Amino acid sequence: MTVGKRLWAIILIKLFIMFVILKLFFFKNFLNDKFENEEDKADYVIEQLTKPKNINND
């Protein structure tokens, strides 16, 4: 296999892993997945930012 073909194979396998496996199964957009509109997203983030949190080190 020439270096060019090997590199093309690496590029295609890599893009498949990134966009088909990782993006679809592991990296869903958290806010888009949970909420349908921008207002709900804003409300959620404001709630996240304004609700006091304690770090749980357990």
Added chain:
Amino acid sequence: MIEHLDSALVDWSRAQFALTAMYHWLFVPLTLGITFIIAFMETLYFKTGDPEWKKASKFWMTLFGINFAIGVATGIILEFEFGTNWSNYSWFVGDIFGAPLAIEGIMAFFMESTFIAIMFFGWNKVSKKFHLISTWLVAIGSNLYALWILVANGWMQDPIGMHFNPDTARNEMLNFWDVLFSPIAINKFLHTITSSYVLASLFVIGVSAWFLLKGREQLLAKRSIIIAAIFGLLSSLFLVYTGDGSAYQVTQKQPMKLAAMEGLYQGTKGAGLIMIGMPTPGKEYDDNKDDYVFKFEIPKLLSFLGYGDTEAFVPGVKDLMEGGFEYTDENGEKHIALSAQEKIEKGKLAISALAAYKDAKELKDEEQQTISLKIFKENFQYFGYGFLNDPKSIIPNVPLTFYSFHMMVGLGFYFILLFVVLLILLFQGKLIEKKWLLRLAIFTIPLAYIASMSGWIVAEVGRQPWVIQDLLPTVAAVSQIDASAVQITFWLFLAIFTALLIAELKIMIKQIKIGPKEGGH
């Protein structure tokens, strides 16, 4: 009700981001720098018609192609992580981050990709002039690609040119040019790309030194060393200049980072710059231990670099924690610094005011909205501090920042010396005799990567706990997802990126051994 946030989630999210960013950065700097070296060589081929320059251009282009093919799109993973692991942050930054990244994608990526195709496959298909222009555009395009992401990073270090909208919890861009031409962003861009030129120069020199040691491709190797050493030396000198600019900006905008870079706990007037030193292990800001086990410093230089005044006061970690010292802001006005605890209280006021504003809005209580908004705006500059409960959490990892900074600077000066020695010996015709120096040049390739990574550790670890300076700490930026999910993808990325790195090294080494004759396209 007080919610509990799993510290493992924050730690794994940070570890994953650091892992992917650092692996991504293994590929980027070589691309940024070697494209210019190839463009210089092809320009010489265009001017002289000497086929040896074409051979050199094609050889380095092959190595660039390997690095580009394996590294391309590894940065996309970071954008996946923004959306999944860092959703509060992604929402909070709003279009400030989105605009530069969109421009990056549209302008630089397409420009780079289009002309890369011509650069690789266009030999003998397009005119020499058009091919040369394409090669230059690949170099310029790849550097423009870096500009936009570094502008976004610069904004996180010094958030300017925006307005926070309390109705949407998003930052909205007020002035694109303020964001683009922020002094921190400009310095960061110039410092990062020039450090990449140095890395690429050292790569070219190291590989050429191997050819000289093997007695192969001597003309190509010597010419490559000349081009790379001159490019590397000029870049290094500019790097010192931009480094000075970065230090000045850090002094003004991120004094805690500066204190960590220098291991300075107790501030002083006429502070010296540590050349070599060892911060006292286990040192706490409020104990009585000395700052250093030993140190060798240049007197007063830190005050001069940071403030342009050899007698200026440089606050240490303790001063920044306790406040009470006088400082001058960018408008020339004098202030007394607040303590970390006072900033936390103001931050908590801002957060409560935002919550009260939201409640008042739901109740349509306009008077309460106005009052809450006023309190919020008055304290917004300390917003991020409100998420912190322990004042000590504003102190970054001092030993890691200190050693990374000094390693970066020390290696940077070693590289300058190496470029100068190589050029002198090459012009004297004695370089081939100096086998030890050729071996040292090969050994310097990984050192260039260590210096480059160290720079990023200083920039990113040194600004902890902030994701966005003073406005959003890491702990408030993460999504409420399961830590185990982040852990799984961490190991997945480690496996994928390590496989890519091994592939890069194997293919690269094989291609170097084959050499330029068979290495064309």
